[in-house]
Amino acid sequence: MKLPYRLRIPTLLFSGLLFASVLASPVVTSPTIAAEVSEITPDSHPHLGGKEVDWIYGDYTMHNDLISLTIAAPLSTRDANLTVRDIGASILDLTLNDPSNDQLSAFIPTAGRYYFHDPALVESGSDDNGAYWRCRSSSSATNDGTTATVTYRLGNSDAFVTxxxxxxxxxAPSLTAYDGIRADKTFQLTSLDGLAVCRDTFFRQTIGIAANGTDPDAQNKKALTWKNGRPSLLNYDTSQVTKSDGELSWSVRIYPATSTLDLQNVIAAGDENLPMQTFRVVPNLDAFDGENVMRAELSIKPISTVPSNKTPPFIQTDDHGVAHTRLMPGQYQVTMSAIGFAPTQQTITVGVDPKTHTIAATGFSGFIAKINDGNGRPIPAKATIYALSGDAPDFGPDSTRTFVKNCVYSVHGHMRCPLPPGKYEVYFSHGPEFDRVIQTIQISAEQTQSVNVQLKRVVDTTGWVSTELHSHSSPSGDNVSDQYGRVENLLCEHLEFAPCTEHNRISSYQPHLQQMQLSALMATCSGMELTGRLLPVNHQNAFPLHHHPHTQNGGGPRVDDNPVVQIERLAMWDRGSEKLIQTNHPNLHQIYGDLDVDGKPDGGFRGMLQWMDVIEVHPLQTVFENIPDSPPDVREMRIPLFQWLQLLNQGIRIPGVVNTDAHYNHHGSGSLRNWFASSTDDPAEISTAEMIRQAEAGHIIMSTGPFLSVTATSASSKSPAIPGDNLLANDGKVTLSVKVQCPNWLDVNRVQILVNGRRVPEHNRTRKTHGNEFGKLDDVTKFDSTFEIQLDHDAHLIVATIGEGMSMEKVMGTQNPPIAVSNPIYIDIDDNGFQPNGDGLGLPLPGEH
Incomplete structure (x- = not known):
């Protein structure tokens, strides 16, 4: 049988599989809806799904009955996110309509060599064949006298955009032809029979790019080639471009697809549109209560009279056990494989209409866990799974949700975890206020183990709530982590207050909490991290900020190359509303007075200090290191905690905080946290305004896990002081009461007092030297004692504790030691108010007294 050209199948496209028997039925073209193009407004906007949807009002949308795309408005201010900038006239979103699953960051015509900044240069409309959008460049990056015009055309029945x-x-004729594409991290950039392919198997999107007009049967045709980068460059051969006097042009077809298999069939079908086939993998167990088999791989091979040893392409189901692909009519053998299930095979028949194929998964091996707080109430929990025999599970990349590498998050306290046969050690945890439980589980084929887990809250943090002020997910643009997964991570690590702080975009966690129906478990608010140049000085968090969905930066401010201008702009945003301004991972030496970091005082960016409410100062363990004994280039080493201590000695009282800055969901948030003093211990009652006041007051304990309580008393003061407070001590005598609590997976063996940032040898206590003051291994209270401090001048006092030689890796996935550091208590010994004495730490800040 000889197929018409439009249905001819290149041999390489299908890895040597013959499809003669597949095409027993003709392909039927379904009725089409005319393609449309329009500007996006609040009353008319696309309904796109996916992790990387970035459109805002003022952009443009094109769609027909098969695919949808959005085009960034040609404006100098149009940025998609932190790393996809100046993106006018680029394709930001591209997806099939069903399933809608955009994973593309951007297709960038000419890879940013031309600027598209003038909406007046846009032309758009439709004709009998489809819709088009066109824009001419405003200028070129090289000012070489050339201009670029980009045209997008979507035919009424096209499965691609041209x-x-x-x-x-x-x-122009002497220039090189190339475009740019941002398909990040989980995408693989490959070539396939002349096509350039961006393939994201896990998140189920593939994008194919074909040089327009290339004959798939042509001999010795050139494949499109990639050069990896940000953006990756799509290079065109001279045979794929057209040159004439004063002009160079090229044209490509861009196909959104669910998978490589889907793309192959679409290309093979040519002008005919294949019906979408839906696959639903269903276990043969009543106990699954309607749940499907998540993340199964389906290998789909046409049944042919000619045997083939080639590995057939596969598709992957989503977390609901569903996958989609277009297939030629015919018979196929489907092989299903999934963690915790036996491989199965099934024969299906594909016709000319869309159809849902149910694939039966036989047996189940794994465990079911119910987790409560010791009082019978279900709580969010994380299970970290280690193999004692066989291989450790890998459920998915560190950017996904719920099942992330060897971690499982359960926000409702119930998890069904598939596992291959073997012996496992499972660590169940809910943050450092709760004991962890270790379960050793032996899994046999087609066997389900049931476990009930009690995670008891043993650490008493009455009057304090745990916070994470700085973490990221996919909207930030420098990572592809699922934002829903970020919220799972926060909840399962028992963070009680966590504002949303994506790079350069005001965003919100509220929709995810509402979807989970768990808004009462974590207080949150909208915010952002404004990330500009000069690095690392110009990173600032702010919250709360008014969120304006689908507007540039979510309604937030733009960056500025001058850090002083940027932080003031952020502080005054929303008409100067009350907010917390946090400087992230700073070089305080540079900010305080050494702008070019040459060791010579020059004023630095000291104007920033007046706008800062808190400063990130991790890693905390540097408080125990002999930084002043380091060489002079310590100024360039960006040791924030050491520099912060220097700053405090200059009388600049900006509280310190620690945060994970998590960019992935495998553990991620939770390994660093702050405890803020709070009038309520109920997350549902936490007010953002109070969190701001407590932070500004320095009522903060910074920690990787241990909970540290510090109070100071004196004969001159009726009330005790907590970190951040002033305390009058006319006789210079201060009593510090220090208590350290840990759950059963943490411990500390040292407590140290710092006076004006210096470790005082006589106030250093270890389990070895003061064993009677430290608790036993099974005790929650690891240390509970007092220190008598005698001062002869005003001083600030900091308490630090650490588990030297210890790690939290099994539970938190980090090798950080257990450590906690208080913010300072400021001691005034002469009733003239606290006066700093400029007591340096060996390497003075520029301009230090």
Whole structure:
């Protein structure tokens, strides 16, 4: 049988599989809806799904009955996120309509060599064949006298968008033809029979790019090639471009697909549109209560009279056990494989209509866990799974949700975890206020183990709530972590207050909490991290900020190359509303007075200090290191905690905080946290305004896990002081009461007092030297004692504790030691108010007294 050209199948496309028997039925074209193009407004906007949807009002949308895309408005201010910037006239979102699953960051015509900044240069409309959108560049990056025009055309029944770029000018024919694409991290960039392919198997999107007009049967045709980068460059061969006097042009077809298999069939079908086939993998167990088999791989092989040893392409189901692909009519053998299930095979028949195929998964091996707080109430929990025999599980990349590498998050206290046969050690945890439970589980084939886990809250933090002020997910643009997964991570690590702080975009966790129906378990608010150049000085968090969905930066401010201008702009945003301004991972030496970091005082960016409410100062363990004994280049080493101590000695009282800055969901949030003093211990009652006041007052304990309580008393003061407070001590005598609590997976063996940032040898206590003051291994209270401090001048006092030689890796996935550091208590010994004495630590800040 000889197929018409549009249905001819290139041999390489299908890895040598013959499809003659597959095409027993003709392909039927379904009725089409005319393609449309329009500007996006609050009354008319696309309904796109996926992790990387970035459209805002003022952009443009094109769609027909098969695919949808959005085009960034040609404005100098149009940024998609932190790393996808100046993106006018680029494709930001591209997806099938069903399933809608955008994972593309951007397709960037000419890879940013031309600027598209003028909406007046846009032309758009439709004709009998489809819709088009066109824009001419405002200028070029090289000012070489050439201009670029990009045209997007979507036919009424096209499964692709056609992109044409034309460069005009005297130098145009001598230029190199290439475009840019941002398909990040989980994508693989490959070539397939002349096509350039971006393949994200796990998140189920593939994008194919074909040089327009290339004959798939042509001999010795050139494949499109990649050069990896940010963006990756899509290079065109001279045979794929058109040159004439004063002009260079090229045209490509860009196909959104669910998988490589889906793309192959679409290309093979040519102008005919294949019906979408839906696969649903269902276990044969009543106990699954309607749940499907998540993340199964389906290998789909056409049944042919000619045997083939080639590995057939596969598709992956989503977390609901569903996958989609278009297939030629015919019979196929489907092989299903999934963690915790036996491989199965099934024969299906594909016709000319869309159809749902149910694939039966036989047996189940794994465990079911119910987790409560010791009082019978279900709580969010994390299970970290280690193999004692066989291989450790890998459920998915560190950017996904719920099942993340060897971690399982359960926000409702119930998890069904598939595992292959073997012996496992499972660590169940809910943050450092709760004991962890270790379960050793032996899994046999088609066997389900049931476990009931009690995670008891043993650490008493009455009057304090745990906070994480700085973490990221996919909207930030420098990572691809699922934001829903970030919220799971926060909840399962028992963070009670966590504002949303994506890079350069005001965003919100509220929709995810509402979807989970768990808003009462974690207080939150909208915020952002404004991330500009100069690095690392110009990173600032702010919250709360008014969120304006689907607007540039979510309604937030733009960056500025001058850090002083940027932080003031952020502080005054929303008409100067009350907010917390946090400087992230700073070089305080540079900010305080050494702008070019040459060791010579020059004023630095000291104007920033007046706007800072808190400063990130991790890693905490540097409080125990002999930084002043380091060489002079310590100034360039960015040791925030050491520099912060220097700053305090200059009388600049900006409280310190620690945060994970998590960019992934495998553990991620939780390994660093702050405890803020709070009038309520109920997350449902936490007010953002109070959190700001407590932070500004320095009522903060910084920790990797241990809970540290510090109070100071004196004969001159009726009330005790906590970190951040002033305390009058006319006789210079201060009593510090220090208590350290840990759950059963943490311990400390040292407590140290710092006076004006210096470790005082006589106030250093270890389990070896003061064993009677330290608790036993099974005790929650690891240390509970007092220190008598005698001062002869005003001083600030900091308490630090650490478990030297210890790690939290099994539970938290980090090798950080257990450590906690208090914010300072400021001691005034002469009733004239606290006066700093400029007591340096060996390497003075520029301009230090």
């Amino acid at each position: 992109t044409t770029v034309s460069l005009v000018g005297e130098k």
